Amino acid sequence: MPYKLAALLRSHSSDVRGVAAPTDSLVLSVSRDKTAVSWARPAPTVSFAREAVFEAGAKFVNALAYIPPTPEASKGYVVTGGGDTVINVFDLSSTATEPSYSLIGHGDNVCALNALPSGLIVSGSWDRTAKVWVNFQLAYELKGHEHNVWAVLAVDDETFLTGSADKTIKIWNKHKCIRTVTGHTGVVRGLALIPDIGFASCSNDSEVRVWTTEGDVVYTLSGHTSFVYSLTVLPNGDIASAGEDRTVRVWHDGECVQTIVHPAISVWSVASMPNGDIVSGASDGVVRVFSAAEERWAPADELKEFDETVARQALPSQQVGDVKKSDLPGPEALSIPGKKSGDVKMIRVNDNVEAHQWDSASSSWQKIGDVVDAVGSGRRQVYEGREYDYVFDVDIKDGVPPLKLPFNTSENPYFAAQRFLQANDLPGGYVDQIVQFIQSNTQGVTIGAPDGPSDPFTGGSRYRAGPTSQPTGGASISSGDPFTGGSRYTPSTANVSQPTTQPSPGVHTPTIIPVRTFVSFKQANVPAMRGKIMQFDEGFQHEISTSSLALYPDETTSLDETLTYLTQATQSGVAPEGAPLSDSHLEAVIQILQRWPSSSRFPVIDLARLISGFCPHFYEDPSRATIFFRALLEAADWSHQWETPIPKPRETNVLLTLRSFANMLQESTSPESLDWVAELLEEISKAPYEALNKLHHVTLATLLFNLSCVRLKGAISARTHEWHLKLISLVLKEEKSDGETAYRALVSLGNTLYSIKQQAGSFQLTAAQRSEIKEAVSVTKSRFPEDRIAHVSKDVESLLQ
Incomplete structure (x- = not known):
């Protein structure tokens, strides 16, 4: 039977970065909204309900692990880690708001956690180290990776695996690295044990690899079209993986047998239940449970709604391949079966282009979205050794190779434009065109974009410093190449730029003046603005020398209220009804400006x-x-x-x-x-x-x-x-x-x-x-x-x- 939606668990207000399903009746999740949530159901036929919410960190939370019940904790522990560098351990059976244990030692974001039934915890961090904790005390520090440690796995009490942004996997005996495994060409993001074989890993190179315990490749699973963030091994030995191409893929004997498309930009995490159900956490803040058991499927109307939600998604053309409408077949092409699960076929329906994906489990084509002509989030690129969300080709003139313009959605487009001009010795006067070019050609990624601090490897949030207003009679900028005619300044034909009457002999009567229409600069991506401010604040908090610059609690509260108010304002174009911002809100902004x-x-x-x-x-x-x-x-x-x-x-x-x-x-x-x-x-x-x-x-x-x-x-x-x-x-x-x-x-x-x-x-x-x-x-x-x-x-x- 194919996997179908069994449950939607809604509580988080931002990306769900980690999920775990240690029993058939318990699901755990953590989010960028700083919380961990436990979900429980008293019986298999009853829906999951939110049981407890834990304030898991002062910053975003992006990793979790589970420790089974002990005499001290009858329901076990949930272990969380995130941007505040602290690992918090909460007793699931307790109503206390404070963690039972807090493990301090990492110097940066804790992005990976794993635990054994014995209570041993292994953690990975952006500080380039992994740490092993026994009885909630530091036992070993694993140093050796050149970049951030994104994945950790405890094999037993003395053997550990770590995966890193340096593209390697290291095998450790206690604190000593005994082997370095190479093969991935991108950041290693996830690790999982494969019984009787070894382990599996997933990477930004879009691949899942299965290795022996000695570090030899057994086989490679290729099918994802972008970063693979997480993987889990199902009870029957199959593998489920999740990634930036908004899918969970199920693999059997080296082949993808089902692709589960999500109505989100990213599927950050995937876990399996003992009964074989699959749990996923995605960028839209929703935890989903999928089951191959028909008796656990959601009602028919919910299944239909889920499929329709997926089908309504705007799917950037770069995520599925180049699109030439005139060459596309019509709906009749869907009568020809796909060759394997995950095959994508695009068809022309009137003036629209639809993407359909072959589902081997149901032997049918499933619509996964309408293809739009915009840059997507699913094809990040490497330029000069660094990952970027986009690397544009910019033509300077005919006969000259194009220049490369790299850009991450988490950076200020003005900085990117200035960096490009300086690197290529081009006039600074082009900066406006470059910014307009960047902003026009990166709009596709805003579909369902999360807010919060940005991930340096995924560009999880975008910051825009506010595009230039286009006043009546002003310049017109297209979204084409900034060095071709498509985006040069062109005179507008608006009425204030051209005379409405022909000049008459003698006394001249003004034909343009007066112009009474004000020009404003009110456009903005407020969630991304919030994320950038919080990102800087986190950086200040992490260093003793800059800790005095960090936001005070009352400033954080004022900023949150200000940003909420301005979110409503930018969405509607006018100030919200009700009480306006007060002097205290303005004073908080001024204090930060004076201090930062x-x-x-x-x-x-x-x-x-x-x-x-x-x-x-x-x-x-x-x-x-x-x-x-x-x-x-x-x-x-x-x-x-x-x-x-x-x-x-x-x-x-x-x-x-x-x-x-x-x-x-x-x-x-x-x-x-x-x-x-x-x-x-x-x-x-x-x-x-x-x-x-x-x-x-x-x-x-x-x-x-x-x-x-x-x-x-x-x-x-x-x-x-x-x-x-x-x-x-x-x-x-x-x-x-x-x-x-x-x-x-x-x-x-x-x-x-x-x-x-x-x-x-x-x-x-x-x-x-x-x-x-x-x-x-x-x-x-x-x-x-x-x-x-x-x-x-x-x-x-x-x-x-």
Whole structure:
């Protein structure tokens, strides 16, 4: 009988990174949500129910093991490990919230655990060591791997196996390495004993290998299309494996006999029950039980719903192979059986492409998703010895081999773009196109993406520093190669960029000015922002020298509340109803900005960008607004010496700070509440224009444009007016290469002159100001012979008359 869904166990709020099923009536799971959960059922015909929840760690939890009952613990122990480096041992029969034992000794994330019935525990860590614990005390330290230890296995009280990111498996007798086994070409992620043969291992190289106890390969199981994270041996000797291709695969006599597709990005862990049922933990936070016994299958409607959920998934084309719609067959191709379990066939249904997978157990094709034209998460690559989620080919020009652009979803795309340009000696002005290219071509991985701290080998969460807004009349960026015409700046045909009427002889009537639509920078992946902040915080906590930088409990609480609020805001596009964020939330952000080093501030500044966009009440009060923008200026090191080029961390911080300021000026902003803006503009002017890059320039021009939109609603203070005009003139005179920056500054000037005419008597331009403006417009027209520049310049010149 084929395996079918038997139960769905829902409790976790994030990835389920580890599962165990020591008895037919007990399932254990741990998650990135920091908890361990025990699930129990009183009888085989009764559903599993959550029995207990353990606060298993201060950080994400990603490993567990089980110790059978003892006189002290009538139900046994669950052993957990995670990002806080502590191994916690909980008595399953106790209601105590604190662990019975805490094993301290690892220096980094504990990512692997295994235990024997005797109570011996072996652990693996990112600190490159494994440790053996007897009677909850350290007995042996296993040192020898060159990289993180991802897999551990206790064979008996003196023999242990470890698998590592250095691609090797080591066999240990007590604390001595007696053999190093090589063969895998990727990180070794899981180990399991094979009775009467030896052991099995799985790897990032997509393979499962079976070895003798001496380390000789017996056979290799090939079928997974991406990383294989976990494996287990079933009571009948079959093997089940789970991986990044969102499947659990069942292997019999060296052949894949069933592929169980999950509606998730990753299946992180798999375990087997004594009765042969399979338990899996996936990135969608769900624990699933599958059974080959029909009497334990879920009801028919639940089975149908599960199949439909899988079928509805968006499956990136790179995960199943290249797609050329015109060459694909129609549904009639499904009448031809597959050759083996796991075979994938794509068919064309109208304008859609569907992926179907052959299931040998049921002798049928099962729909596993709709193929989308996006980069998937299932084909990570190695470039110059390191693993990346993506390695793009970027064509510079015809006849020249493409350059390689590596990128991990856990990193800031601006850093990746700058690294690429610097490595290939390319102009820094391309950074915006590269960022847009990265963001446009990595959208597929966001389907069901987990939040939380990122895994350095899997890129479990993505951080984006917020894509550039596309204002009406602004540049248009495609998702094509950033060095081909597909993603060069092209003039928009939007109405604010082109005249609506033909210029008439005599007095010119403005055809573009005024432009009243504000430009904001409010897009963000808040869960990934949260993950990056927590990742930095964990790093600070792990080092004595930086522990004082770590978040305080009240700051963590405030951040959680702030991020929850902003998640709702970014999803709906408006501030949530109910109580807004308070001064204490803003104060927590400011304290972190003041304490954290420059290289770690960017996600917190990006958080401030969203606060600026969705919490306008924070700068309605001039004193509070001043505190806010001064903290941001300090975070961007604005008062420090400006060197060229700006160091990369500071470059990003400056950009996000300017975007925060632009967001402070929006539709709801009242001209009467802008007393603080004069000081802000004066401080901004202290940065040498030539030290800033193209992205900085266009964001500064956007800030000036937004202020000009506010001015259309009413008069501002004389000092703010003076600094506004000074900065607009500065941008127009100094901008030499980017037409978009010049265009936004020109529109800002046009709006400003229009508002002066409309608010007669509020201000009068001095002769010196008129002369300066005319000179700036003349310089801009000569540098940028674009139609949109010419049209706006004509409007500006008419408003000067």
